[in-house]
Amino acid sequence: MEQQYGTNVKSDGRIDLDLDSPACRAIGALVRRSSEIEGDTEAPPSYSEAVQAPVKLNIVIQIVGSRGDVQPFIALGEELQRYGHRVRLATHGIFESWIKESGLEFFPIGGDPKELMAYMVKNPGLIPQMKNLNIKDIQKKRQMVAEILDGCWMSCIEDDPITNVPFVADAIIANPPSFAHIHCAQALGIPVHLMFTMPWTSTREIPHPLANVKFSKTTPTVANYLSYSVVEWLTWQGLSDIIDNFRVKLDLEPVPTNEGASLLDTLKIPFTYCWSPALMHKPRDWPHHTDVCGFFFRDMPDYKPPADLVDFIHRGPKPIYIGFGSIVVEDPQQFTTTVLEAVRQAGVRAVISRGWNSLDGSPSPDIFYLDECPHEWLFQHVSAVVHHGGAGTTACGLRYGRPTVIVPFFGDQPFWGRLVATAGAGPAPIAYKSLNSQNLSEAIRLSLQPEITKAAEAISYKMRQESGVQAAVYSFYRHLPWDNMRCDLLPDLPASWVYKKSKTRRTMLSSKAAAQILVSHSRISAKDLQPYETKRIDIKLRRYDPLSSTTSAFVETGTKMVKATGDIFLKPYQEYERGRKETRIPSITRSTSDSPFVPDSGSIDTSASRDYNKRKERLKTTMSMVGGSAKSAGRVIGSFYKGVIVDIPLATTEGLRAVPRLYGEEVKDYGTVTDWKSGGIVAGKTFVGGMRDGLADLFVQPYKGAKEEGALGAAKGVAKGTLGIASKCSSAALGLVAYSGQGVLKSVRDLGRTKTKQMIAAARVKEGKYLEDFASEKGITTSAVVRAFEAHERCEY
Known part of the structure; x- marks a missing residue:
């Protein structure tokens, strides 16, 4: 497979991409032309004034990864709660007590991060090396991914597993490795916003963090950009069948093969990156819906350090910190020996965090072995930090101006190592596979040099001017369709139902609480309520x-x-x-x-x-x-x-409609086909618009060409007009059959795919009944809802 795709997996798990290979060029061209990246030079969102939430939402935050991946989102969840939202953090069960102690709701999505970390240390890249290939391991991880996908869906609609309080998500925040995000949002018809710690959006400024790019027939900027396309394609190839099976459970169509790798770009899913612009600015070619906001820091924990730790810190020169968090290595004893020998050779005192590797050794007056201790407290009392390069640990070290030595294992850790070294706040990262006591001791001594300490303090000063969590909330807010989310009766609650009365053609958006109160008091009938989608997601197979x-x-x-x-x-x-x-x-x-x-x-x-x-x-x-x-x-x-009645005519129609794009003309969008009714509407609009524009092109295109380029432009215009009338009129005529047939087919399919819709509706009704029971505690009065409904009814006449 490596030769087939022009890739090679290195010992550190990074992928060598030979962009000169035919496979890489084909993948890059396919994904690149299907991704319309709209660059901008917009600065990160500022936070000069308080941002208010016009609607109080149920927000589920879906996170897959280690403790360092979860910690930033605890800070985000706490900030969102301050604005009145109900926040559920859905992640691995091992983090339950930690999340609950932070005051957030918790939902288990399955998966064992310890097992995942051990696997990733052994196979750090997207593709396992052949020498480490174990079919049972791969199958086990695939089953874990399937389990996490199901868990993420349940986190959107199931009751709290402890209190049994109903919950239905109104918005989703997720990190990309959770993978269920877009699909859950599509099934529910709600907004989704991704947040991550390393670049996941194609850019010409830097290569993909997981790729070593090799090229000779293109420029560095194009090579950087294509690296994202190839890595995305490889990721999708490994997971597409699992995700499509998951979508079938949600009554969704499988993702078209050519669309899966570029869904985030083509759907323009909002993205917030949680690193400091002091380390890396927002790339100039990133689109408007992508922000770089700063690190997410939680409030200082209420922590009282043990007396022996305080005594050790003050007993001599400031110690360094060494810890590798949730990383799990194959030989913890040998790893511990390497670390202890490096400390001895460097001639420093050290606080060593045992972590998941249980780093421990013989008692020493210069070493203190530590179990749990908040970095926010500890890093104020050390001279430098040595760790694996997790985003949260890196951020915390730089926040307090500490020189940083990074020993990366996998994922985004090499990215952080290079970023810190480039900023001058630490030495070059030492890959785990290359680690020994000598190079680690040299890195520790180098990190304590005055120039590195000064660079770390300069970054700390800039970071103190930022407010990453608040900026991320602002980023989340500015991409929400607030106008589509308000209940017409209780404007501070999100709309979950649309009330339609066919006789008078009245339409009203209602929250779960308002709808249940009106049904209970016989003001409306439950059969007149339909689930409402605040943000519709349509995944289309685009034709070229x-x-x-x-x-x-x-x-x-x-x-x-x-x-x-x-x-x-x-x-x-x-x-x-x-x-x-x-x-x-x-x-x-x-x-x-x-x-x-x-x-x-x-x-x-x-x-x-x-x-x-x-x-x-x-x-x-x-x-x-x-x-x-x-x-x-x-x-x-x-x-x-x-195929004969729908798929082939539809593909030909869409292909003909795309022809004007080949010579630089914008292709009009006549809407999305969702059922037989919308199919007829799109067919009619396509026919009228296509015939009109095709006939007009015979005259408009030569005129425009002559005006811009004279006689040569007029000749080009004649060619464009001829091509336009052929393609546009043909697609208009064929579209009458194709779009109508597509609409009928979708309506027929929907008749047999009601399980998910019924599940969502039942969950919303259940939460509505709960909110009605506790209406007074929520500040909701029945009389206010009834009066608002009556006022809305009068306005409709």
């Missing part, structure tokens, strides 16, 4: 020209038919094998009340009962074999008709 579009549609249709044809024979065999395995399991003999073979006295006719169960299992297996074959045959016919 009629030839490739039509060809790919033919190939996709043929592939589905071939697979379904194979299943006609494969499915019966699979059902037969499954039935054989089940019959090998001894069946439990039924009691006298269940079995027709057993006399009333209660004795058991074992052989008769066994024969009966065997015949029953054989019949069940036979029916399953016939059913599997019949379903597969049905899929062959269905795939053929779907």
